[in-house]
Amino acid sequence: MRPTEREQADFDRDGAVLMKGVVPDEWLDVLADAVERDIAEPGPFFNGYMPEAGRFHGNLRIWETHEGFRAFCCEGPLREAAARFLGAKRLNLFYDQLFVKEPGTPQPTRWHNDQPYWPVRGWPVMSFWLPLDPVTRESGALSFVAGSHRWDRWFQPEPFAKGAAAYERGENYEPMPEIDAGGYDILSWDMEPGDALAFHAMTVHGAGGNLTADTRRRGYAVRYCGEGCTYFAGPGPNDNLRNPALADGDPLDSARFPAVWP
Numbered sequence: 635m636r637p638t639e640r641e642q643a644d645f646d647r648d649g650a651v652l653m654k655g656v657v658p659d660e661w662l663d664v665l666a667d668a669v670e671r672d673i674a675e676p677g678p679f680f681n682g683y684m685p686e687a688g689r690f691h692g693n694l695r696i697w698e699t700h701e702g703f704r705a706f707c708c709e710g711p712l713r714e715a716a717a718r719f720l721g722a723k724r725l726n727l728f729y730d731q732l733f734v735k736e737p738g739t740p741q742p743t744r745w746h747n748d749q750p751y752w753p754v755r756g757w758p759v760m761s762f763w764l765p766l767d768p769v770t771r772e773s774g775a776l777s778f779v780a781g782s783h784r785w786d787r788w789f790q791p792e793p794f795a796k797g798a799a800a801y802e803r804g805e806n807y808e809p810m811p812e813i814d815a816g817g818y819d820i821l822s823w824d825m826e827p828g829d830a831l832a833f834h835a836m837t838v839h840g841a842g843g844n845l846t847a848d849t850r851r852r853g854y855a856v857r858y859c860g861e862g863c864t865y866f867a868g869p870g871p872n873d874n875l876r877n878p879a880l881a882d883g884d885p886l887d888s889a890r891f892p893a894v895w896p
């Protein structure tokens with residue numbers, strides 16, 4: 635999964651790039667099995683983002699309780715790709731997250747950038763997002779605002795689920811502009827199982843609902859941090875991502891954010 639020169643250049647310039655056909659089938663089988671297990675028996679951080687219409691199964695930190703996800707995050711091929719994209723000599727796993735939008739789930743994933751939701755500071759922070767189904771705009775493809783990772787703008791975290799508790803307000807956090815009103819360079823790709831999106835933690839992104847009648851949209855994200863990143867628990871991060879073993883300013887090394895590369 636080493637990025638090509640073009641993929642690296644696109645990632646650096648746009649903050650997001652599609653890698654085609656890079657995740658081996660063996661791993662896709664492991665992940666598909668692990669997703670069904672998580673849906674049948676969700677781990678403790680399950681979030682049903684949209685109980686009232688369709689099904690939007692969200693969960694995070696699932697590698698901690700499912701062996702298939704653990705092996706993929708800690709021993710699988712994303713690590714080398716992350717180290718290269720970030721120019722990092724060593725990596726910590728930050729966490730993993732599941733976003734399954736079943737057919738007929740109209741809820742979009744709101745525009746956001748990730749790092750304000752996360753108790754980590756530092757530049758070398760990124761995600762991969764992998765589909766286990768063919769993904770189109772109609773089934774909930776992700777979209778990215780090209781170059782927004784370099785804006786250095788921290789957008790106020792807002793809940794994905796309607797009616798969920800508000801996030802702590804950060805005095806330096808801004809409201810998200812009206813991205814859909816136009817004027818932005820939007821990147822979005824159809825995807826197949828085996829493809830992976832690589833994107834920076836500051837890149838503004840969102841996704842449509844799954845408006846299809848019969849195509850699932852199982853998406854799985856894995857987040858990594860390079861050396862130099864530190865823990866910082868406020869304002870606003872997702873409570874389930876706080877790590878009581880760390881104090882602000884600490885390096886990430888810990889059972890929750892294990893060193894996974896080299």
Ligand SMILES: O=C(O)CCC(=O)C(=O)O
Pocket residue numbers: 733743748761763776839840841853855
């Ligand atoms: O899958 C989705 O709908 C959203 C994914 C996302 O926002 C992320 O992985 O950071």
